Structure formats: structure tokens, C-alpha cells
Amino acid sequence: xxxxxxxxxxxxxxxxxxxxxxxxxxxxxxxxxxxxxxxxxxxxxxxxxxxxxxxxxxxxxxxxxxxxxxxxxxxxxxxxxxxxxxxxxxxxxxxxxxxxxxxxxxxxxxxxxxxxxxxxxxxxxxxxxxxxxxxxxxxxxxxxxxxxxxxxxxxxxxxxxxxxxxxxxxxxxxxxxxxxxxxxxxxxxxxxxxxxxxxxxxxxxxxxxxxxxxxxxxxxxxxxxxxxxx
Amino acid sequence: xxxxxxxxxxxxxxxxxxxxxxxxxxxxxxxxxxxxxxxxxxxxxxxxxxxxxxxxxxxxxxxxxxxxxxxxxxxxxxxxxxxxxxxxxxxxxxxxxxxxxxxxxxxxxxxxxxxxxxxxxxxxxxxxxxxxxxxxxxxxxxxxxxxxxxxxxxxxxxxxxxxxxxxxxxxxxxxxxxxxxxxxxxxxxxxxxxxxxxxxxxxxxxxxxxxxxxxxxxxxxxxxxxxxxxxxxxxxxxxxxxx
Numbered sequence: 033x034x035x036x037x038x039x040x041x042x043x044x045x046x047x048x049x050x051x052x053x054x055x056x057x058x059x060x061x062x063x064x065x066x067x068x069x070x071x072x073x074x075x076x077x078x079x080x081x082x083x084x085x086x087x088x089x090x091x092x093x094x095x096x097x098x099x100x101x102x103x104x105x106x107x108x109x110x111x112x113x114x115x116x117x118x119x120x121x122x123x124x125x126x127x128x129x130x131x132x133x134x135x136x137x138x139x140x141x142x143x144x145x146x147x148x149x150x151x152x153x154x155x156x157x158x159x160x161x162x163x164x165x166x167x168x169x170x171x172x173x174x175x176x177x178x179x180x181x182x183x184x185x186x187x188x189x190x191x192x193x194x195x196x197x198x199x200x201x202x203x204x205x206x207x208x209x210x211x212x213x214x215x216x217x218x219x220x221x222x223x224x225x226x227x228x229x230x231x232x233x234x235x236x237x238x239x240x241x242x243x244x245x246x247x248x249x250x251x252x253x254x255x256x257x258x259x260x261x262x
Numbered sequence: 263x264x265x266x267x268x269x270x271x272x273x274x275x276x277x278x279x280x281x282x283x284x285x286x287x288x289x290x291x292x293x294x295x296x297x298x299x300x301x302x303x304x305x306x307x308x309x310x311x312x313x314x315x316x317x318x319x320x321x322x323x324x325x326x327x328x329x330x331x332x333x334x335x336x337x338x339x340x341x342x343x344x345x346x347x348x349x350x351x352x353x354x355x356x357x358x359x360x361x362x363x364x365x366x367x368x369x370x371x372x373x374x375x376x377x378x379x380x381x382x383x384x385x386x387x388x389x390x391x392x393x394x395x396x397x398x399x400x401x402x403x404x405x406x407x408x409x410x411x412x413x414x415x416x417x418x419x420x421x422x423x424x425x426x427x428x429x430x431x432x433x434x435x436x437x438x439x440x441x442x443x444x445x446x447x448x449x450x451x452x453x454x455x456x457x458x459x460x461x462x463x464x465x466x467x468x469x470x471x472x473x474x475x476x477x478x479x480x481x482x483x484x485x486x487x488x489x490x491x492x493x494x495x496x497x498x499x500x501x502x503x504x505x
Contacts (some may be wrong), residue, residue, distance in 0.1 A: 044450070087342075089471075090467065092470075093471060094433035094463040094466050094470075095428040095442065095466055096428070096431075097432050097442060098431055098445070098459060101442075101446070101449075105449070105455045106456050106460075109453070109455045110456060199326040200326070202326035202329055206435060213326070213329060213332075214334075216329075216334070220336060226332070226333075227333065227336075227341065230329055230333040231333060232336070233329055234329045237325045237329060238320075238321065238325055241324035241325075262402055
């Protein structure tokens with residue numbers, strides 16, 4: 033081994049696994065929330081638009097770390113104080129994994145919303161009109177015409193959201209979840225070799241980025257295979 | 263909700279916001295001073311010049327800011343003696359210096375790529391025209407390419423400013439009393455989790471949208487030659503209704 037890890041390398045590999053798990057779960061949450069909020073923004077109903085607008089505006093204006101602290105420490109406190117008002121005495125502890133996934137999903141859902149909104153609007157109006165003219169209901173149009181293309185238009189933006197999200201998973205170490213950063217931190221405490229561990233951790237993140245970019249490129253080629261190019 | 267605690271801790275939170283703004287501002291100023299020359303190297307055709315800049319930008323854009331921060335703050339300890347020998351240890355011992363260094367290197371990396379894109383987006387015709395007028399390389403960059411690139415880069419740079427402003431919150435992890443740091447200390451002392459964190463969040467929100475507003479104003483001003491002359495000639499709305 034080029035860099036001396038004193039036999040703690042396996043810990044980083046374990047951490048990498050948790051990081052990927054948190055990242056992918058949060059991405060799933062973000063996609064669901066993003067689709068829902070984008071649909072709300074395009075729904076034409078005033079209160080839904082206001083709600084979705086508030087969501088994206090507020091989330092994108094507050095740092096991830098602070099939101100993570102609010103969700104992880106704030107939610108149990110809120111529930112407990114509400115319960116106390118009704119005369120119940122309860123202690124709630126959030127699982128760091130669940131809190132991390134929900135918070136990251138909630139934050140990046142706001143970013144995914146804008147991606148999906150753009151993608152929905154990128155579907156040519158003529159195709160939708162044509163589908164309606166063929167007698168498709170709006171639900172069928174959505175399923176057969178709009179959604180299959182939304183993925184194609186959304187893919188570059190979603191790739192960006194994923195790259196930012198996977199880097200943000202490092203913040204989850206603050207709430208004691210044993211992902212890559214925290215494992216590196218623990219290993220540092222045991223070996224007194226902080227530079228080695230954080231350097232290797234950073235290369236592991238870089239590896240995720242490189243692999244993700246390659247995958248994204250393949251996916252984009254695949255999803256654009258039906259597009260005619262001049 | 264306990265409003266008294268918000269009012270009594272407001273001065274401390276404002277102090278914290280000051281630290282946040284100070285770190286953001288310094289990192290942005292130093293960062294752009296580094297980024298402009300690096301971006302010029304980045305667009306050069308010589309691989310010996312652009313490759314190192316590319317790798318630097320790739321590393322800092324591809325890894326979390328937190329790992330970079332720890333690499334500098336904790337990592338420096340591993341080279342304590344070497345740093346003491348060259349007299350840099352007094353700097354690296356300070357969390358504030360490590361935070362500023364990391365934030366600067368991080369924002370410079372993003373800014374290099376923004377500027378690269380902008381320089382490459384300068385229309386070839388304008389460069390050819392400048393050359394045909396007999397401009398030297400230096401004059402070409404000073405009069406044509408850089409002013410045009412700055413204009414093209416502005417919206418993306420505005421996003422970077424907002425990104426950095428929010429990213430500074432992680433310096434609280436290495437004991438700096440920025441807005442998030444102050445909020446965490448007050449919460450640890452009073453257990454008023456919601457009141458304090460939400461107040462801090464609203465302060466971030468206000469400054470963020472303040473920055474957005476400033477960039478909108480600047481953009482309005484520098485793109486005013488591209489605005490339609492009359493209100494009636496506004497571009498037609500593209501209204502794609504789905505579902």
C-alpha cells in the first residue's frame with residue numbers, strides 16, 4: 033500500500049458502503065419529492081404552486097448542515113414537547129441513518145424539483161396536443177408521451193443533483209452515522225495519521241464521482257438513442 | 263416557541279453571521295484572484311499548463327468540502343514538525359486560517375471551471391475581428407475576451423457565491439463561531455433547538471436572497487443593451503402544459 037493505513041483500510045471500505053447506501057436512498061427520496069413538487073408547480077392550482085414554491089425557496093436558501101441539525105435534533109424535541117402538552121411522556125431518538133436519508137432527500141428534492149419542472153416543460157407542446165387529438169386522456173398522455181421523455185430531459189440535471197448529493201453525505205457524519213467521513217475520523221483517532229485517512233477518503237469520494245460521471249454518460253447515450261442528430 | 267430566547271440570542275447570532283460573511287467575502291476575493299490566472303492556463307493548448315489546473319479543479323470539485331477541510335485542519339497536524347521548521351505551523355494551528363484556506367481553494371476550483379466555460383464561449387468571430395484589427399494577444403484578452411467572458415460567467419458565478427455562502431456553515435464543525443457555530447453553542451446550552459436553528463436558518467435565507475437580488479440588479483445593468491427596447495416586444499412565453 034502506498035499510503036500507510038495501519039490495517040484500518042477495511043473501515044474505510046465499510047464506510048464507503050454506508051455512504052453509497054445513504055446516497056442512493058436519499059436520491060430515491062429526492063426523486064419522489066422532486067416529481068411531486070414539480071407536478072405541484074405545474075398543476076395550475078394556486079395553493080399547490082405556493083406550497084411547492086415555498087419548499088424550493090426555503091430549502092435552497094438554508095445550508096444543508098443547519099437543515100440536518102434542525103431535522104435530527106429539532107424533530108424529536110418538537111414531538112416530545114407536543115406530546116408533553118397532551119400529557120404524554122416520551123423519549124424519541126431518531127435513527128441517524130433515517131434522519132440523514134430523509135434530510136438529504138428533502139434538501140435535494142428541492143433541487144430535483146427544478147430539474148423535473150424544466151424536463152416537463154421541455155416536452156414539445158405539439159406532441160401533447162397530438163396525443164390529446166388522438167383521444168388519449170391526460171393520464172394516458174402523461175404515462176405514454178410525457179414521462180418517458182421527462183427522464184431523458186431530466187438525466188443531465190439529475191446527474192448533477194446526484195454528484196452534489198453524494199458529496200453532501202459527508203455531513204451526515206456530524207450526526208454520528210458511521211459513513212466514510214466518520215470512519216476516517218475514528219481511524220484518525222486510533223492511528224494519529226489524519227492526513228493519510230482523509231486523503232484516502234477523498235480519493236474514494238473522487239472514485240464515486242468518476243464512476244457516476246461515466247455511468248451518467250452511458251445512461252444519456254442510452255436514453256438518447258432514439259434522437260435524430262443532424 | 264419561546265420568543266425571549268430568540269431576542270436575547272439575536273446579538274450573538276448577528277456576530278456569527280458577521281464571521282460567516284467575512285469568511286465568504288475573503289474566500290471569494292482571494293479565490294477569484296487565484297482563479298483568473300488559472301483559468302487562462304486552463305484554456306491554453308499546452309497540456310503541461312492545462313493538465314495541472316484541470317486536476318486541481320477536478321479534485322476540489324469531486325470531493326466533499328468537509329473532507330477537504332479535515333484534510334487541511336487535522337491533516338496539517340501530521341506534518342507538524344515540517345510545518346514548524348518552515349514557520350507555517352502558527353498558521354495551520356488556527357482553525358480560522360484552515361477554514362479560509364480550504365474555502366478559498368474550493369471556490370477557486372469552481373470559479374476556474376466557470377471562467378473556462380465563459381472564455382470558451384466568447385464568439386470566435388469577435389476574436390477573429392480583434393485579430394484582424396491587429397490586436398496583440400495581451401490586448402485581445404484585456405479588451406475583448408476577458409470583459410466578454412466576465413459577462414457570460416456572471417450568472418454562474420452568482421450561483422457559486424450563494425453556494426459558498428451556505429457551504430461556510432460547515433466550518434462550525436472545526437470550532438469556528440460562524441452563524442451555525444453560534445447557533446449550535448446556544449442550542450447546547452439552552453436546548454431551545456427549534457427557536458435558535460430556525461432563526462439562524464431565516465438569517466441565512468435572508469442573506470441568500472439578498473445576494474440573489476444583488477446579482478439580478480447587476481445582471482440587469484450589464485445586459486441592458488440586450489433588453490428589448492419596448493415592453494411590447496417581450497419574448498413570447500413558452501408554456502408547456504403537462505399532465
